[in-house]
Amino acid sequence: MDYTRGAGGAAIGARLRRVSEWIDGDATRVYAALGIDFEQRWFGVLNQLAQRGPASVGELASALRITHVSVSQTRQSLEKAGIVASEADPADARRRRLTLTEDGVRLVERLTPLWWAFEQAALELNADAGDAVATLDRLDDALARKSLFDRIIAIMPSPGSGTSAPPRG
Amino acid sequence: MDYTRGAGGAAIGARLRRVSEWIDGDATRVYAALGIDFEQRWFGVLNQLAQRGPASVGELASALRITHVSVSQTRQSLEKAGIVASEADPADARRRRLTLTEDGVRLVERLTPLWWAFEQAALELNADAGDAVATLDRLDDALARKSLFDRIIAIMPSPGSGTSAPPRG
DNA sequence: TCCAAATACGTAGGCGCCTACATATATGTC
DNA sequence: GACATATATGTAGGCGCCTACGTATTTGGA
Numbered sequence: 001m002d003y004t005r006g007a008g009g010a011a012i013g014a015r016l017r018r019v020s021e022w023i024d025g026d027a028t029r030v031y032a033a034l035g036i037d038f039e040q041r042w043f044g045v046l047n048q049l050a051q052r053g054p055a056s057v058g059e060l061a062s063a064l065r066i067t068h069v070s071v072s073q074t075r076q077s078l079e080k081a082g083i084v085a086s087e088a089d090p091a092d093a094r095r096r097r098l099t100l101t102e103d104g105v106r107l108v109e110r111l112t113p114l115w116w117a118f119e120q121a122a123l124e125l126n127a128d129a130g131d132a133v134a135t136l137d138r139l140d141d142a143l144a145r146k147s148l149f150d151r152i153i154a155i156m157p158s159p160g161s162g163t164s165a166p167p168r169g
Numbered sequence: 170m171d172y173t174r175g176a177g178g179a180a181i182g183a184r185l186r187r188v189s190e191w192i193d194g195d196a197t198r199v200y201a202a203l204g205i206d207f208e209q210r211w212f213g214v215l216n217q218l219a220q221r222g223p224a225s226v227g228e229l230a231s232a233l234r235i236t237h238v239s240v241s242q243t244r245q246s247l248e249k250a251g252i253v254a255s256e257a258d259p260a261d262a263r264r265r266r267l268t269l270t271e272d273g274v275r276l277v278e279r280l281t282p283l284w285w286a287f288e289q290a291a292l293e294l295n296a297d298a299g300d301a302v303a304t305l306d307r308l309d310d311a312l313a314r315k316s317l318f319d320r321i322i323a324i325m326p327s328p329g330s331g332t333s334a335p336p337r338g
Numbered sequence: 339t340c341c342a343a344a345t346a347c348g349t350a351g352g353c354g355c356c357t358a359c360a361t362a363t364a365t366g367t368c
Numbered sequence: 369g370a371c372a373t374a375t376a377t378g379t380a381g382g383c384g385c386c387t388a389c390g391t392a393t394t395t396g397g398a
Contacts, residue, residue, distance in 0.1 A: 012291050013192035014213060014354090015305055018234060019312070020185035021355060024384080026318040027182060033322070041384050044183060058346060065187060070385055072348060094346040094393045114325070121320035122181050128311035135304040136184055142297035143188070148195040151290035153202070156283070183384090190385060193354080210354050227376060239355055241378060263363045263376040344395070349388105356383075364375075 027118070034114070038107075042083070045074050047115075049084065049100050050108045056095045083107055196287070203283070207276075211252070214243050216284075218253065218269050219277045225264045252276055 024040050031038040044064045049055060057075060061068040075098060078084035083104040089095035100108065126133050193209050200207040213233040218224060226244060230237040244267060247253035252273040258264035269277065295302050 011213065011216075012294075012302065012305075013189050013196060013209070014233075015309075016185050016189035016192065017355070019305065019308055020182050020189055022312055023182035023185065023317055025356070026316055026321070028383090029318050030321050033318075039383085040182070044180065047180075056346080057348095064183075066384090067386065068347065069349090069387085073384085076348095092346085092394075096347070114321075117321050117324040120324045121317060124320055124324075125181075125308070125311055125317060128314070129307040130304060132304050132308050133181070135299060135301050136181075136188065138298040139188055139294075139301050140184075142294055143191055145297070148192055148290060148294060149198050149202075151293055152195070152199050152283075152286050155286040155289045155293075156203075186385070194386070197353090208353085225376080226378095235354090236356065237377065238357085238379090242354085245378095258376095261364070261376080265377070340398090342395100342397090344393105346393080347391085349390075351386100351388090353384105353386075356381100358380090358382105360377100360379075362375100362377080365373080367372090368370090 030114070030118075036111070036114075037081075038111070039077065041070075041074050042078055045071060045078060045098070046083065046100075046104070046108060049098060049104070054097050054099045056089065056097060058095070060098070078104075199283070199287075205280070205283070206250075207280070208246065210239075210243050211247055214240060214247060214267070215252065215269075215273070215277060218267060218273070223266050223268045225258065225266060227264070229267070247273075 027040055044066070045060055048060055048063055055063075057068050057071050061071045064071065075084060075086065075096075079086065082101055084098050085101050086096045086098045089097045122133075196209055213235070214229055217229055217232055224232075226237050226240050230240045233240065244253060244255060244265075248255065251270055253267050254270050255265045255267045258266045291302075
């Protein structure tokens with residue numbers, strides 16, 4: 001039924017995406033079922049600001065290992081929702097300093113028990129799946145050492161030009 | 170630097186998505202570097218048609234474990250590119266029967282060595298990451314047994330209503 | 339001191355998937 | 369054989385991320 005298990009390498013990206021869609025979708029349904037107005041993409045930035053205090057777009061992108069563009073869009077959404085505020089960094093006008101608003105602090109407090117439940121569910125799932133998180137760590141590390149692009153080009157019968165994938169870090 | 174490793178459960182979806190983005194992106198760059206006009210999302214449908222012959226939208230969705238909507242959109246893209254053709258199933262006019270065109274067959278032949286390289290690279294990556302594919306299998310199975318939604322709701326302090334996540338297929 | 343290069347952030351538009359809803363055809367029951 | 373229900377596919381629009389490119393500010397030689 002699930003042919004992707006037999007499709008091997010070329011499908012591994014699709015499989016990862018599929019599982020992430022399931023998890024994201026279920027998380028979205030949890031917030032909806034509890035009547036909480038919350039977007040999945042807010043989590044990283046919000047959690048980061050709650051744990052470590054004010055930060056710039058670039059710092060958040062680096063910590064979350066996503067692009068600054070994605071953080072920038074999330075910031076706009078968070079500001080529109082009144083959860084986060086921002087101002088130009090007085091020491092460097094290129095930077096934007098993000099902080100939680102009072103509403104933001106309250107939202108984080110309200111969500112904390114839910115995030116705890118997430119954590120427990122993830123631990124349970126992780127145990128069921130034979131330490132999936134450790135595997136994710138190893139996958140991250142392996143890709144950081146040598147990107148899939150470089151691996152494929154190195155294997156290709158006729159390697160073509162010497163182009164290389166951009167670094168991910 | 171990568172805080173997501175410490176963020177635990179609530180970030181697992183984001184981490185999976187992130188890795189899938191890296192892999193998808195590298196795959197896209199490989200096709201681009203070789204000058205091949207190919208979209209990532211074509212792979213599942215194309216590979217399935219090549220391996221098992223003509224199939225309907227629903228059959229492909231089921232085999233690939235994605236929604237029929239996604240397959241429908243991919244079909245339109247493949248038809249526009251002249252790689253796939255379709256006709257109403259004579260036995261059931263609701264169904265659409267997809268087949269590879271001659272161009273489609275040629276494209277699959279041209280891509281076969283590349284997909285082989287993908288496969289080798291994935292095997293290498295898989296070995297580097299301590300059998301990530303087996304972990305993905307277990308994750309699939311664990312989520313099929315009990316969705317993340319159900320796991321979270323079961324753990325929540327005040328479980329709220331008796332709603333449940335829809336089955337995944 | 340001036341100006342090229344680097345850095346920080348933003349906008350436009352795309353990708354591959356999704357949910358919600360609409361349409362067309364088939365099926366089963368009275 | 370008519371009609372409610374089930375099934376197969378499609379359309380509209382959203383999500384969270386991306387690349388490509390543009391603008392504003394800072395930095396570091398010549």
